[in-house]
Structure formats: structure tokens, C-alpha cells
Amino acid sequence: MTSRAEFFDRIRAEMGRTRDLAPVAPSVRPARPRERLHVLRRELSERWRENLHRFQHEFERVGGVFHRVADVREAPEAVARIASGDITAEAYVAHSLMSRHRTSTRWG
Numbered sequence: 001m002t003s004r005a006e007f008f009d010r011i012r013a014e015m016g017r018t019r020d021l022a023p024v025a026p027s028v029r030p031a032r033p034r035e036r037l038h039v040l041r042r043e044l045s046e047r048w049r050e051n052l053h054r055f056q057h058e059f060e061r062v063g064g065v066f067h068r069v070a071d072v073r074e075a076p077e078a079v080a081r082i083a084s085g086d087i088t089a090e091a092y093v094a095h096s097l098m099s100r101h102r103t104s105t106r107w108g
Helices: 004-020 033-046 048-061 072-083 087-098
Strands: none
Touching: 033 048
């Protein structure tokens, strides 16, 4: 077991390693955040297919398993099967739903 002093020494050593990184600053808050939110929502709803494809690609790149359903009403059952931890159910859902290459969403 490490002592409190050793613990803090390790933290200081790790924090010292960040000195070579580029300087960072907080993002500037938009002048009218609510208007910006509406613009972003509209843009996302107009390009949801491209955004979904990009999300799927990045998600799978880091090891995620992306599931599709043919209709939004099928989503709760698919999520329940996946959440149950039954690998067989997960594989079935992935195969059967993704083979249709269809997505239903309420975005927009």
C-alpha cells in the first residue's frame, strides 16, 4: 500500500509531464447560445444520415458494436436484449437488424 505522500508524489510527477503539451484555453461562450443551439439542431437534422455514418464509423473504430433497427418501435426490445448480457441475443440483433441497412430516428 502506498502512503499519502507517495500518492501525491505520483500525481505531481504525472502532472509535470503535461508541461510539453500545447497551451490550452477555454472555449468562448457564444453571444447568443440559444440561437446557436437552434442552428446546430437544424444542421444536424439536415445531415443526420451523414452524421450517423460518421458516428458509426468512429464508434466501430474504437471497438463499439453499432446496432440498427428497422423501426423506432423495435428499439426497446433490441436494447433489452443487448442489456441482458446475452451474447447470442446481441449477435442476433446485430446480424438481423444491420442486414436490413435501415435506420429509423426521431431526430429533427
